Amino acid sequence: MSNETATLSQTGDTRKAARIKRETVSTVAIAIICVVLLYLSRFISPALGSWSQVETVLILGSFLVVVAFGQGLVILTGGLDLSIPALITLGGVLSTTAVGAGNPDAWFLLPAALLACGFVGFLSAVGVVWLRVPPFIMTMAMSIIVASAALGITKGTPRGYAPDAAVALMKSHILGLPSPIVFVIGFVFLGWLLQERSPLGRYLYAIGTNAEASRIAGVPVTAMQIFPYVISAMCAGFAGFMLVGYSSGATLRMGDDYLLPSIAAVVIGGSSILGGQGSFLGTVGGAFLLTILGTIISAIGLEFGLRTIIEGTIILIALLLLREELFNRIRSIRRKA
Amino acid sequence: MTDLTQTARRSEVQPPQGRLAGQTFARLLQGGLIIVILYFALYALYFYQQPRALSAGSIAALMNNTVPLALAAAGQTFVIISRGFDLSVAGVISVCNVVMAVYPLDGPGGAVMSILMCVAIGGSVGAVNGFLVAYLRLQSIAATLATMIICQGVALVILNAPGGRVADWLSYELTDRLFKTIPISGLFVLAVVLAWLYLRRTSFGISLYAIGADEHAASLSGINVRKVRFFTFVSAGVLYGLAGFMLSAQTATGNPTSGTPLLLLSFAAVALGGTSLSGGKGSLFASVMGAATLMLLQKVLFSSGVSSFYTGVFQGCVLIIAVVFSGLIEKLGERAAKL
Numbered sequence A: 001m002s003n004e005t006a007t008l009s010q011t012g013d014t015r016k017a018a019r020i021k022r023e024t025v026s027t028v029a030i031a032i033i034c035v036v037l038l039y040l041s042r043f044i045s046p047a048l049g050s051w052s053q054v055e056t057v058l059i060l061g062s063f064l065v066v067v068a069f070g071q072g073l074v075i076l077t078g079g080l081d082l083s084i085p086a087l088i089t090l091g092g093v094l095s096t097t098a099v100g101a102g103n104p105d106a107w108f109l110l111p112a113a114l115l116a117c118g119f120v121g122f123l124s125a126v127g128v129v130w131l132r133v134p135p136f137i138m139t140m141a142m143s144i145i146v147a148s149a150a151l152g153i154t155k156g157t158p159r160g161y162a163p164d165a166a167v168a169l170m171k172s173h174i175l176g177l178p179s180p181i182v183f184v185i186g187f188v189f190l191g192w193l194l195q196e197r198s199p200l201g202r203y204l205y206a207i208g209t210n211a212e213a214s215r216i217a218g219v220p221v222t223a224m225q226i227f228p229y230v231i232s233a234m235c236a237g238f239a240g241f242m243l244v245g246y247s248s249g250a251t252l253r254m255g256d257d258y259l260l261p262s263i264a265a266v267v268i269g270g271s272s273i274l275g276g277q278g279s280f281l282g283t284v285g286g287a288f289l290l291t292i293l294g295t296i297i298s299a300i301g302l303e304f305g306l307r308t309i310i311e312g313t314i315i316l317i318a319l320l321l322l323r324e325e326l327f328n329r330i331r332s333i334r335r336k337a
Numbered sequence B: 001m002t003d004l005t006q007t008a009r010r011s012e013v014q015p016p017q018g019r020l021a022g023q024t025f026a027r028l029l030q031g032g033l034i035i036v037i038l039y040f041a042l043y044a045l046y047f048y049q050q051p052r053a054l055s056a057g058s059i060a061a062l063m064n065n066t067v068p069l070a071l072a073a074a075g076q077t078f079v080i081i082s083r084g085f086d087l088s089v090a091g092v093i094s095v096c097n098v099v100m101a102v103y104p105l106d107g108p109g110g111a112v113m114s115i116l117m118c119v120a121i122g123g124s125v126g127a128v129n130g131f132l133v134a135y136l137r138l139q140s141i142a143a144t145l146a147t148m149i150i151c152q153g154v155a156l157v158i159l160n161a162p163g164g165r166v167a168d169w170l171s172y173e174l175t176d177r178l179f180k181t182i183p184i185s186g187l188f189v190l191a192v193v194l195a196w197l198y199l200r201r202t203s204f205g206i207s208l209y210a211i212g213a214d215e216h217a218a219s220l221s222g223i224n225v226r227k228v229r230f231f232t233f234v235s236a237g238v239l240y241g242l243a244g245f246m247l248s249a250q251t252a253t254g255n256p257t258s259g260t261p262l263l264l265l266s267f268a269a270v271a272l273g274g275t276s277l278s279g280g281k282g283s284l285f286a287s288v289m290g291a292a293t294l295m296l297l298q299k300v301l302f303s304s305g306v307s308s309f310y311t312g313v314f315q316g317c318v319l320i321i322a323v324v325f326s327g328l329i330e331k332l333g334e335r336a337a338k339l
Helices: A002-043 A051-076 A084-099 A106-128 A136-155 A163-173 A180-199 A197-208 A212-214 A221-247 A254-270 A280-299 A306-319 A324-335 B001-014 B017-030 B033-049 B058-082 B089-102 B107-135 B142-160 B167-174 B184-199 B203-213 B215-221 B225-251 B260-272 B284-303 B309-339
Strands: none
Touching: A002 A221, A002 A280, A002 A306, A051 A084, A051 A180, A051 A197, A051 A221, A051 A280, A051 B033, A084 A136, A084 A254, A084 B184, A084 B203, A084 B215, A106 A136, A106 A163, A106 A221, A136 B260, A163 A180, A163 A221, A180 A197, A197 A212, A197 A221, A197 A280, A197 B184, A197 B260, A212 A221, A212 B001, A254 B142, A254 B260, A280 A306, A306 B017, A306 B142, B001 B142, B058 B089, B058 B184, B058 B203, B058 B225, B058 B284, B089 B107, B089 B142, B089 B215, B089 B225, B089 B260, B107 B142, B107 B225, B142 B284, B167 B225, B184 B225, B184 B284, B203 B215, B203 B225, B215 B225, B284 B309
């Protein structure tokens, strides 16, 4: 009798259990890869694998976590955001030129700068949702436009210094921890709440799986399609603000190194590029995995080209390890057992 | 009853006049009619600004500028029709470029060897991509991102800073004009377009569209999806190799990051040609024209005296407008085909 109820409840829950398992398994797998990589890096250089390296990774990875959150939301609805580098630059340039150090008006200028970034994201969304331009092309075009406008307005050389708030965010300590680490923990928690535990997040998953079905089910599809682009643009702008606080100046190419990693973090984290599938914690893992790789590889005394080859190979191996088929196989083995 | 079937059959054989015209219109649209019209309109504007624009010399110069992007976009079209993305284009072009700059082979024989080398490089990277995507089932954007990074590393290992020199024979002859009129680089693109027009009628070409439109249905109707997908990436790689070859002939020097600017532009060219990025539709010729339009646009903006800081604003706007416009026209074409 007890056996029978067990089987019954099992069959009833298999679909739900399978879905949870897939994303949890991939997140845990990435976390394990991260820890193993950190541990193994001890053998490469004695300076690695220590707590201070963990701190470095968390600080350097915080920028990627922030932009990958936005990218992840856009990818979740089946889109793609290529305007991230331009918006990081815009955020950085607005922080230094429009706000600058020691400006008493920073309390309203900084939110205004973020809103300006959000407006650019809104324009991208208008193109995607109403003009039916493919997201890839729309955000790429916006990226070209914003980058060129930033170039023209600054005449090639952004001036000014980091706002005090940015420096405070990136360079102080809270409870003995570097403040960016505290910030990133808070950001990850809020992002997780929004994407995984709020109705809003559920809507995004629904749209990414089937927009038409969600419309019939009463999801405000149009608003939910606009929302991720605005958030992604604001995240990118905020990452620009953080970068300015970290390096105390803006450059016109400061965002270029974040486009492909932002996509890679999301995809390595187990999301489908076609939308409707994935988890924010997986993305966070992907972002830190890429950052750990970066720090380890730059510590190896190899020439740049070889380091790049190793980085690409490890990304490939991670992708192969985190393949969907592999999960299915593990799942079927467990089911048999 | 029989009467009815007969009428039905007759109407199938001989569609009404208006419908036929509509279908022809729709077919022309898919073949890239809009982008051809846009290109010539832009050229007319360019000619109005610069009367020298129609001289054989400036046509050849424009053609030489266009060819690497056109070939890269042509390769990208293959992958996009099969519903995929290929980022490795940037890596392959860089590797071919540095190989040609570090190991220059002079003379016509050397040119043949170089072109074979580039095709081999592109084809083997394409084969790796194809294996990863078709057989190991990785997402195309992720797999090709990894191969792109690896290729960029290889390019940096071969040549760690811009430099080197491409064989003189190549850089002179391939940018020259045949009989002082026909740009030689254009002949390469012509050959690729002709090969495509043949290929799209073969069973490979038809399968390519089929797996892009609906992979499951394609496999149910007996198409070997894995094999077709594999060779899609190989063909694309070969075209990137050619693009790297032509880029080297044009710049005459090596640069380990020479392919990077072509990455996003190749997607822009494909989209400008009206190929939907969601697969199953599109034409290689239209992408080539899209690439030509992008390069021409730069010239027109430059000759209209737009500050070079702001060219990007115009390029971005033109890209959005062109894509919106071609979407509208396509919808009109579909409606005409249904009438």
